[in-house]
Amino acid sequence: MKRMTKARENLMNNVFQKADELGLSINKLALVLGVSPAFLSKMKNHKVNYSSKTELKLSKFLKYGTTDIKEIVEDKRPKGINEIKRQSFQKGYNRAINDVIKKFEEMKVDL
Numbered sequence: 001m002k003r004m005t006k007a008r009e010n011l012m013n014n015v016f017q018k019a020d021e022l023g024l025s026i027n028k029l030a031l032v033l034g035v036s037p038a039f040l041s042k043m044k045n046h047k048v049n050y051s052s053k054t055e056l057k058l059s060k061f062l063k064y065g066t067t068d069i070k071e072i073v074e075d076k077r078p079k080g081i082n083e084i085k086r087q088s089f090q091k092g093y094n095r096a097i098n099d100v101i102k103k104f105e106e107m108k109v110d111l
Contacts, residue, residue: 004049015058016044032072033057
């Protein structure tokens with residue numbers, strides 16, 4: 001593995017310091033950043049280098065306020081089973097309607 005640059009190391013350390021100050025667990029921080037907790041833990045222990053896409057996520061996190069983080073966590077929190085069923089049904093229903101419309105358009109004949 002390539003050694004992490006000092007700038008990237010400092011960025012990562014600043015992110016974990018801010019997370020500690022806000023009382024965020026590894027799981028919540030991973031949720032906010034959009035990475036897996038396992039990957040985040042490996043980053044913290046310097047066992048993996050990260051991409052420029054992840055670097056951008058880390059930089060954005062440092063600009064977030066407490067309210068922003070709470071909103072992100074709330075938005076990404078797993079929904080209840082009824083909400084998951086409703087969303088799945090809605091997606092399936094929409095696909096079925098689109099398929100029917102497509103078939104109808106294919107059958108349309110000029111009169």
